[in-house]
Amino acid sequence: AKRRNILQAFSNSEDGILIGTEMIMEEPSLSADIGVLANCDNLFSLPEFNVNERVLSLLLRFSEKIKDAPTLIQTRFVRHPLFQRMIRQEIKQLLLAELEERKKANFPPYVIFIKITITHSDPKERERRAAKAHASLKPHVLDISSFDSFADKSKRHILVTISPNAWLRGSAALKELLDAHLREWDVVVDPENVLV
Numbered sequence: 001a002k003r004r005n006i007l008q009a010f011s012n013s014e015d016g017i018l019i020g021t022e023m024i025m026e027e028p029s030l031s032a033d034i035g036v037l038a039n040c041d042n043l044f045s046l047p048e049f050n051v052n053e054r055v056l057s058l059l060l061r062f063s064e065k066i067k068d069a070p071t072l073i074q075t076r077f078v079r080h081p082l083f084q085r086m087i088r089q090e091i092k093q094l095l096l097a098e099l100e101e102r103k104k105a106n107f108p109p110y111v112i113f114i115k116i117t118i119t120h121s122d123p124k125e126r127e128r129r130a131a132k133a134h135a136s137l138k139p140h141v142l143d144i145s146s147f148d149s150f151a152d153k154s155k156r157h158i159l160v161t162i163s164p165n166a167w168l169r170g171s172a173a174l175k176e177l178l179d180a181h182l183r184e185w186d187v188v189v190d191p192e193n194v195l196v
Helices: 002-012 022-026 041-045 051-064 081-087 091-105 123-140 164-169 172-180
Strands: 035-037 071-073 112-119 143-148 155-162 186-189
Touching: 022 051, 035 051, 041 051, 051 071, 051 081, 051 091, 081 091, 112 123, 123 143, 123 155, 123 172, 155 164
Parallel strands: 035 071
Antiparallel strands: 112 155, 112 186, 143 155
């Protein structure tokens, strides 16, 4: 109710200023005459393979909320290809370049990531379970890596890479292995993020 009241007061005002986080984009009826995106540089520090896509999505959603005036963006990275292509309205070229980078790096959509999370409060037991999972998964995949969660130290992630063709047509053994361990593993195919 408080959020609705604030949005209503802003919509009704002629010279109101609304300050918010990214959650403000979720309000479908919200629009403004002028929009300023302050300090989006910290988004580029996220060590995720899809960070440029996420920043682009945020910028486009933000721009949709602005009626007539240009969107103002505060950044120290004015030469970043994302901003340069947005200024020139070359979104398609930006996306094609992003796809080319992902192809070189063997990232989605050219492969499928499967994130497996093993949770245990005892570090030695967590590591033992992760090593066992790693060994059982390795024969079925293109690549596999393992690392601690940045957000929760009781979790260890295993990131599995598999070709889309293999996942769709030839991975019955891998799928059975994942199904057999669903009680002890948290499995996410095509995760939104890989490090958290």
